[in-house]
Amino acid sequence: MSELISLENISLKAADMVEEGRVHKDLYSDPAIYEEELDKVFNSTWVYIGHESEVPEAGSFKTSYIGRHPVILSRDRKKNTHVLLNRCRHRGATVCEHRKGKTKAFACPYHGWGYGLDGSLRGVPKLEEYDGVLDKNELPLESLRHESYQGLVFATFKDDIEPLEDFLGKAKKWIDLFVKQGGGFPLKVLGEHRFNFPGNWKIQLENTTDAYHFPIVHKSFVSSLDDATADIFDFLDGEGFVEDLGNGHSVMVMIPELIDLEADLDQPIPARFEELAQALREEGQSEEQIKRLVRASHGTGFNLNLFPNVSCSMAFFRVLRPVSVNETEIQHVALGGEGAPAVFNQKRMRLHEHFQGPMGFGTPDDGEAWERVQKGSMAGQDGWILVNRGMGKLFTTPDGNTAGAVCSETGMRGAYQHYKKMMAAGEEK
Amino acid sequence: MTVDANLVNNVTAFIWHEADLLDHKEYQDWLTLWNDSGLYIVPTDNNETDYEATLNLALDDKDMRRMRVTRLESGESVSAGAASMTVRMMSRVRIVEQNEEQVTARCAMTLNELRHGKLITYPADVEYILTPKGSSYSIQRKVVKLLHADGYLRTVSFIF
Ligand code: FES
Numbered sequence A: 001m002s003e004l005i006s007l008e009n010i011s012l013k014a015a016d017m018v019e020e021g022r023v024h025k026d027l028y029s030d031p032a033i034y035e036e037e038l039d040k041v042f043n044s045t046w047v048y049i050g051h052e053s054e055v056p057e058a059g060s061f062k063t064s065y066i067g068r069h070p071v072i073l074s075r076d077r078k079k080n081t082h083v084l085l086n087r088c089r090h091r092g093a094t095v096c097e098h099r100k101g102k103t104k105a106f107a108c109p110y111h112g113w114g115y116g117l118d119g120s121l122r123g124v125p126k127l128e129e130y131d132g133v134l135d136k137n138e139l140p141l142e143s144l145r146h147e148s149y150q151g152l153v154f155a156t157f158k159d160d161i162e163p164l165e166d167f168l169g170k171a172k173k174w175i176d177l178f179v180k181q182g183g184g185f186p187l188k189v190l191g192e193h194r195f196n197f198p199g200n201w202k203i204q205l206e207n208t209t210d211a212y213h214f215p216i217v218h219k220s221f222v223s224s225l226d227d228a229t230a231d232i233f234d235f236l237d238g239e240g241f242v243e244d245l246g247n248g249h250s251v252m253v254m255i256p257e258l259i260d261l262e263a264d265l266d267q268p269i270p271a272r273f274e275e276l277a278q279a280l281r282e283e284g285q286s287e288e289q290i291k292r293l294v295r296a297s298h299g300t301g302f303n304l305n306l307f308p309n310v311s312c313s314m315a316f317f318r319v320l321r322p323v324s325v326n327e328t329e330i331q332h333v334a335l336g337g338e339g340a341p342a343v344f345n346q347k348r349m350r351l352h353e354h355f356q357g358p359m360g361f362g363t364p365d366d367g368e369a370w371e372r373v374q375k376g377s378m379a380g381q382d383g384w385i386l387v388n389r390g391m392g393k394l395f396t397t398p399d400g401n402t403a404g405a406v407c408s409e410t411g412m413r414g415a416y417q418h419y420k421k422m423m424a425a426g427e428e429k
Numbered sequence B: 001m002t003v004d005a006n007l008v009n010n011v012t013a014f015i016w017h018e019a020d021l022l023d024h025k026e027y028q029d030w031l032t033l034w035n036d037s038g039l040y041i042v043p044t045d046n047n048e049t050d051y052e053a054t055l056n057l058a059l060d061d062k063d064m065r066r067m068r069v070t071r072l073e074s075g076e077s078v079s080a081g082a083a084s085m086t087v088r089m090m091s092r093v094r095i096v097e098q099n100e101e102q103v104t105a106r107c108a109m110t111l112n113e114l115r116h117g118k119l120i121t122y123p124a125d126v127e128y129i130l131t132p133k134g135s136s137y138s139i140q141r142k143v144v145k146l147l148h149a150d151g152y153l154r155t156v157s158f159i160f
């Protein structure tokens, strides 16, 4: 009998579909597995919500999601941040439908209950009818545990999981390196592109640690570049690597010379950056500052994948949200420096527009490939997705981590092994 | 209020010509409709007016327009290869402003795309700044304000 029951256990079924070098295609297409993932993964770990620069002042807010749950990231009058469930405590309407903005309070549109930026219930119309039945102190917007690292804000439904910094672990070193692209200024969100694709969220999760596809899928992008820039994107035969950072995180280093944007600042400015350098010179920036800004302008040489929903991807944040088993929403968040010269931030936005977003020279081709993967997952009864590339040539990095070549699938394997662990957690075999 | 029917007619004829070139992917001809300093803009925020200082879906100067066309025509882009024809309707043309140097016009667009067998529709408000060129116009600025610019779009492998 107990054996029969365990056969029905969807989480364990999903966990068993992850093998060392391959995963079953049903992980992309089975709606029952998807439902379990929302609970076992998204409701059970740290999920990226946004960047602190998106809520810069008292009264700032932005809306976001943890899996299926709408949430609000807000900053109260004392400048403390909060992550609140976007659900009125009366009869449950969402209290905020704006993407971002500034407000004094969140007013529920249905019967007018009003909440402070810290979630506290402030106003209830015709309060006298609640005499003896309602205590306002007991009905704030539900507040979630949240912590941030280098301005990246994560929230979780779990009060008993490890602190954020422990969860990020070995990824912290790479976040520290990533934020240097503010060019000496604090990193700041400049805007975002939003698009969706008809496919499972894990297809996107894999893609940000997939260098193998780049010269194939993005051939038309590389062709559009000048020769010197095209050379930089020709990284498959270079010294790059993919390092498993634990907890599902990984880093894919494509351009090793651009790991640390504050190193090598005494090198001459490459000719292709001369236009930006000149524009900065005309603004009266010092040569030292110009070198620093120019080097930071194109972003880092690596993708840092943070399980389960954000990638610090060379020059921007790539945030995913699962909508259904075969639909995923993606944000490409453009970054710059708070207080940095306008020409620097504008250059970064133009570079972002060039490749990213639904009209960039890169994303539409990625989208086409991902859509095909989802369609292909319906073919046959027993198909497998191979993630074994580079498994025979692993090595250990100076940090003590398992790594493979830049175009290996080491990062995907790390993410799937963590996924397997989370799906099986708390289930009895 | 008086409407200069002749002017509306001329501007509409130009907009239809451009639309026909784009739907039939005659991109090289489309490139010749532009002034060198012209900008093709698809904003993420339709209330924005300073496009250089904000993130757009596209902000193409002459070089970027040429590169965009090269990419779509290269045969190297898997999404451009999979894209079907588009069919767009341009209507509700109004002249917003006019002087010796230029005409500012605004119109409605509905663009339909068939993609992997699914019909996708893009409604938009389109603003043109046109400068006289011979008996017709050339484009100084085209701003395509998609109705769902700040929502989650599908990826785009054609030109609005
Ligand atoms: S549901 Fe919010 S006030 Fe009634």
Ligand SMILES: [Fe+2]
Pocket: A207, A213, A214, A217, A218, A362, A366
């Ligand atoms: Fe890609």
